[in-house]
Amino acid sequence: MVGAGLALVAAVAVSVPADAGYVGQFHVALGDSLSVGVQPRLAGVAAGNRHTPDGYPNQLDGALRKAGARVRLAGFGCSGATSTELVAGGRCAYQGAVSQLDAALRFIGARPDRVSLVTVDIGINDVMRCLAGQRVSTPCVRRGLAAVRRNLPVTLRRLRAAAPTAPVVAMTYYDPMLATYPSTPAYARRTGAVFAELNGIITAACRRTGARVADVAGAYGTTELTRTEVLPDGRTVPVATARVCRWTWMCAAPPVGPNLHANTAGYRTIARAYGVASGLPTDWG
Template sequence: MSIRSSISAIVRSRARIACPLAVIAAALVAVPVAQAAPGPKHNPPKSVYLALGDSLAFGYQQAKFNQNLPIENPAVYNTGYVDDFAKDLGSINPRIQTVNLACPGETTDSLLGLTRCPYHPPFDLHTNYTGSQLHAALAILRAHPGRVSPVTVDIGANDVLALVRSCTTATGINLECVASGISATFAHIRANLSTILAKLRRAARHTEIIVLGYYNPLIVSVPGSDAVSAQLNSLVAHTAAQYRARFADPLPVFNPAVNEIPTICKLTLICTPLHDIHASDLGYQKLADLVFAASGY
């Protein structure tokens, strides 16, 4: 049985709704995190590139979603970083296949199967499956030992977004509320990400795993919030290193020290009328470039 047909047998259908983020206020509590260890020697691309994550991995953009209602065809979301990174991989191994399991709105809990991703149903994903995203990923890895590499992961932004939403009232975001909950949210992300990466690494001991961090589109409305995004990226980088995974950090590219607002407006859609926090096509290409650089290929 070919990889494509056997993956189709394993996988079935799940979907998405929503968004990543980067975060929130200068007043937030920081979580101390050790520096990440140097990345391991890379494992060249094999037969399958497997992508896990939320709306960023899906390639979501709000305008495309609005234009394609009521029936969302996932094929219209074809300018995401997974698509661009897959092209890079194709230049190394023209026969590599991409399996994108990403679900917009996915949290670390829903990726583990503790809750469900709100996008699927009602909408289709790039690759439909039953059960959790992690369950589908592990099934593919176990069915094709040694043939799946790389694996990319971006997850956790919606965990932070859930905190922000819980602290938002008719008068705006309550920064004291966010500050009081951010340490617990970070700890939750770290624990769940550790579980996710441990299971992936156990199923694929030599597979190249690359974890994508966070940029901060909310800097346009919450000055000083980059420090919190940097703290979260440090936490994720350290957790990734514990499982021999590489880390790609978008923050210096999307939120540079000089010309930050023009840059974030160019690389995301936050400054458009929809105030969409997702990446622009150019921004998705930049994310793919960062993932490729982190891969060591």
């Protein structure tokens, strides 16, 4: 994910675990910074982001293994990736492949009967750049949404063809900018409309291609602006705002926040949504 005031993790060469001697199944994960567990650096050090082992793919795999699955993560995610970069490349490097999608398809093709799950999160970076400075650039949003509408069906269709027996699951997004509500209600309504359209595009792409939808937006209560909760600081805010504050770093004080990435509890919420959508047995105890 990228956004105003949010430092990126430097682009790096992405490698996946070797499977020499391993005879179990793989969870192939594609996506943006959420797929690699990005969180802000701790207070007291330079501002910026870091990869963590607490992302939703890792937490989901833990729940799958606890339920009895023999599964290992093959992660291809790239922090900051757009839907175009996932398909065509241009941000992270993959040995022997031109893009994240190409690398994942090559990996699946080499062991098609050993992929038990494919997860994808992509699309927010196509529009997040359009929401900077508490302003919404409509032309920018139109271009970003058009890119997701063009690229996501291609991505899901190719993954489904490569792994026809595995669940292929994409996610809807929470709206991190709801952290500013109710102090900026007009802006929050506009970003809410952007995320509603983005999530509609993602859901439609899944339906057309036979992929499944992890309802992360629903888990975060992204459209819940009527019911309220009380934050630890005593403020009464809509449920959507409370959950963004609770499960991301958007309400954290500088230099850690505001940062739109999920925290460990937020990644667990995302992982659980993927688990439900996958239909695979999980144990979250």
